[in-house]
Amino acid sequence: MTTQLSPPAIAETQTPDSVSTPDWAFRATDLRIAYEGKTVLQDVDLNIARRRITALIGPSGCGKTTFLQSLNRLTDMIPRCTVDGSLLLSEQVFKEQGFGDLDLGSPELDVVRLRRRVGMIFQRPNPFPLSIRRNLELPLREHGVKDPELLRRRIEKSLRDVGLWDEVADRLEQTATALSGGQQQRLCLARALVLEPEILLMDEPTSALDPLAAAVVEDLIQSLRDRYTIVIVTHNLAQARRLADDVAVFWVREGTGRVIETGTVAQIFDRPQDPDTEAYVRGLRG
């Protein structure tokens, strides 16, 4: 994967005993992402705050998914996708401190360490075609949890966290793909939570669900507020308004996607500065 090295200067200025603890989880500076040489996203300067919910909104094809996937380096899976500029993950996010901020552009980056702290939920629920228990057990075992009692406890806890425990406690051995769409999505959330991440990335997590199931999942996301840093892509402006603390508006200008405006939910929805933002949040454009 051709991920350009960003200058490590910023990473090194952050010392562990830095007094002014940065209150950000991700910091993108002059980020540019291209598929097969064609730039789809550029000039992205964006701070994503810790322990807050940031919504990414904007019309289709403006690079929201692309940006989200660069946050946990899922862009590695796409052949000929290049990311340059600087993208940092704050060291505050890690349990063990003293390594400095993580440079997400570095080719030597330990993606295992990254993805253990950054979970992801996709638009289409994607439970593995295994039993419900195995879906949760697999990532745990993979990351070194072997003790059966501990496994059992953590599986139960994460299922309780997503409100699925009562529904599936007596059929943990059944295949996960037999669950309803909403249940599947909650299982995927549980699967991400079971690794005890600090950050959750969500790509339109409710758009493939019926309204009732979507409401359940949305409530669930509300319940995770303050405990997790959440970055959520959504096309549902009402949902963004209900959930988000901060909002970043993506827009295609001169053929490539950009971030045209960022701010708190009140700023974006009530006092938008950019005319395109204004038209978009009013439902006039995009």
Next chain:
Amino acid sequence: MAEPRSHTQARDFWTATVLWLGAGSVLALLAWILGDLLLQGVGRLSWGFLTEPPSDAGRSGGVAPMIISTLWILAICLATAVPLGLAAALFLTELASRRTGRWVRHSLDALAAVPSIVFGLFGNALFCHVLGLGYSILSGGLTLACMVLPLVVRTTEAGLSNVAQEIRQGAAALALSRVTTLRTLVLPAAAPALLVGLVLGIGRALAETAALIFTSGYVDRFPESIHDSGRSLSIHIYDLSMNVPAGNDTAYATALVLVVLLIASQQLATWGIHRWIQPERSVR
């Protein structure tokens, strides 16, 4: 108004008639071949035919040693081609860059087009002489493995690439290792395609003759080890019809056994392909 209509109707009628005749004659030919096979082969067929060794140069007795040899050759062929083919298919779907992948695929397509007699030459030179394996079941099986490899790789690859991208993304987002992803998620999902590839490989290997004459040889005794020469069913048919006067009845009976095996494996593969590999194949 009625005139041109009846004109086109007449033209369609005649085209249809000609094509019905053409297709019908194809069916008739096939029926003729299969009918002959059945009529001339079934007379010699009996339980003893399958369980006894041949006698009188094959005119009487059975084909038991050939069945054993065929199975051994097949076993060696599959034991080599399936792991190798699976690994190569995994490379193509999981690791290869687009360019490398294209080269490997082109190369496999070329391999699939190599005439079987050339495989025979290659196997004879490499396995029998250079590696010193002589005319043996081992040489024959390895030669066939080279031959069925493209089939196994391409079928398995089709199955592997059908494994949903969402599953792979989910696994990557959880930082599952490549080994775990493959073992617990990708391979189980691709297993049916692998089986279909296996069955197709069996079909191709069972039918092969030219590549075996100069690699596995034609000794018609029970092989004692894989280093012995062994005569496959297909070579037995060839030998009986060409070198043994009045051997045709046994040749037909052997051919019947072989064709039944082949059609069975082929139908199994076809069913499997429609069931698992391209279930949404569109029919116009």
Next chain:
Amino acid sequence: MTSSKPSASFRAAADRCLTVVLVGAAAIAGGLVLWIVLFIARESMPALLSIAPWRFATDASWHPQDGLFKITPMVAATLAISLVAMCLAAPLGIATAMFSSFFAPARIAGLLRRWIEILAGIPSVVYGLWGLTVLVPRIAAIQAPGLGLLAASLVLALMILPTVALTAEAALRSVDEDLLRGAAALGLDRTGTALHVALPAAKNGIFAGLVLATARALGETMAVLMVAGNVVQMPGSLFDSIRPLTANIALEMGYATADHRSVLFASGLALMLMVGLLVALSTMSSPEATDG
């Protein structure tokens, strides 16, 4: 930036190990065809170095034990058999494909495809046996000995018919539906649609299939070996006994030594070259080639 977990280095090692295995397997599978070519070339080197190339055409006869290597009659035989077989199989195969794509009820079309797939699965040695016992006596009744160009071409035509029919059907099937609807909207009848719209649109795919079938025909061994008569002579009429290249290899490999053996490998190399050219041609003309 090493992880604190000891299992991390283990899993990295396992992943690396797997990568090595996969790359190795792919290298073997991908390199095999090249290896075969090089190997056959190596084995044919002695002959190509010690025998002047024109002698394959100018020697008095094919008597390899006496150092006479006239190979042209066998090349001619291979070409003649393939040509006649293609002339028979191409129209019949394309007609079958047209029938099942445009004229047959869906169930009959499906049935036909199944039967043709069975036809494709019958081993060549069985075709040879059938040709030898059924076709040859009937041809011999017209003109003895019956073994020869006609018998070999007929058997071969049957064997490549499935390739032609199945590839042509696939090509016709992939013709853009809109095109056919357009033709129907213009009031074309089925014959017109099939002949003047679908057939031209599918001609690349059909051609690719024909080329592939020719490659099969050139390389076929057992069936022609059993019914061609195997006399080394230039094909003069449909009833002449002839010996194609492949049959020659199969007949003589068992006892050939030295230059003789090497010439057989060289003929194998020539065969591979012809087939390789045809396959390349077929890949270039098939519709998938354009979208690289």
